[in-house]
Amino acid sequence: MNFWQNLQLRERLFIGGAGAALLVFLIFKLTIAPLFKYSAELDRQIVTARRQFNEMRTTQQEYQRQKSVVDSINSQLKKQPNFAILSRLDELAGQTGIRNKILQITPQVSPPSEVYKEEVVEVKIDGVTLEQLVRYLHQVESSPQLLKIKRLDIRPHIDNRQILNATFRVSAFTLKEVTS
Numbered sequence: 001m002n003f004w005q006n007l008q009l010r011e012r013l014f015i016g017g018a019g020a021a022l023l024v025f026l027i028f029k030l031t032i033a034p035l036f037k038y039s040a041e042l043d044r045q046i047v048t049a050r051r052q053f054n055e056m057r058t059t060q061q062e063y064q065r066q067k068s069v070v071d072s073i074n075s076q077l078k079k080q081p082n083f084a085i086l087s088r089l090d091e092l093a094g095q096t097g098i099r100n101k102i103l104q105i106t107p108q109v110s111p112p113s114e115v116y117k118e119e120v121v122e123v124k125i126d127g128v129t130l131e132q133l134v135r136y137l138h139q140v141e142s143s144p145q146l147l148k149i150k151r152l153d154i155r156p157h158i159d160n161r162q163i164l165n166a167t168f169r170v171s172a173f174t175l176k177e178v179t180s
Helices: 004-005 009-079 083-098 128-139
Strands: 102-109 117-130 149-156 166-176
Touching: 009 166, 083 102, 083 117, 083 128, 083 149, 083 166, 117 128, 128 149, 128 166
Parallel strands: none
Antiparallel strands: 102 117, 117 166, 149 166
16 A cells, blocks of 8 residues: 555556556456357357248248148049059040050059059050140140150151151059058
């Protein structure tokens, strides 16, 4: 205390002001600055969480859309009567007038699935016009049975480019029987 009393008023004010400034600096550095830093980190986390939430909502909407498509397909498959794909394709060919143009309908091996049974056939058609081919393919795709064309190869005849040869694969889907 003797030291403080030996100082002049101006020196005391200077040391007091420096001490007060040091105290304010330490309070800021030890309490307020970490709070600002923490607040900035929280703001960054909020932005990240909002972005992730929006991505999750988009994913959920896509999932719901896909689920409704799958449910619709399953509903169609449950309602569809049993049918033979070979005879159905032959029937559609008769309806479109190209039955005599079909060279071959060959059953193919299909990859296994847990939920669906897929029956695949390869169809070879020779000497059809584009209009006949499109009409037949449209009949296949819009059939009440769930028939889908998976691969299509069209080649024109060498001597007449208006006449086409086509090879395509058609898949028919049915639900697998659930066994317990």
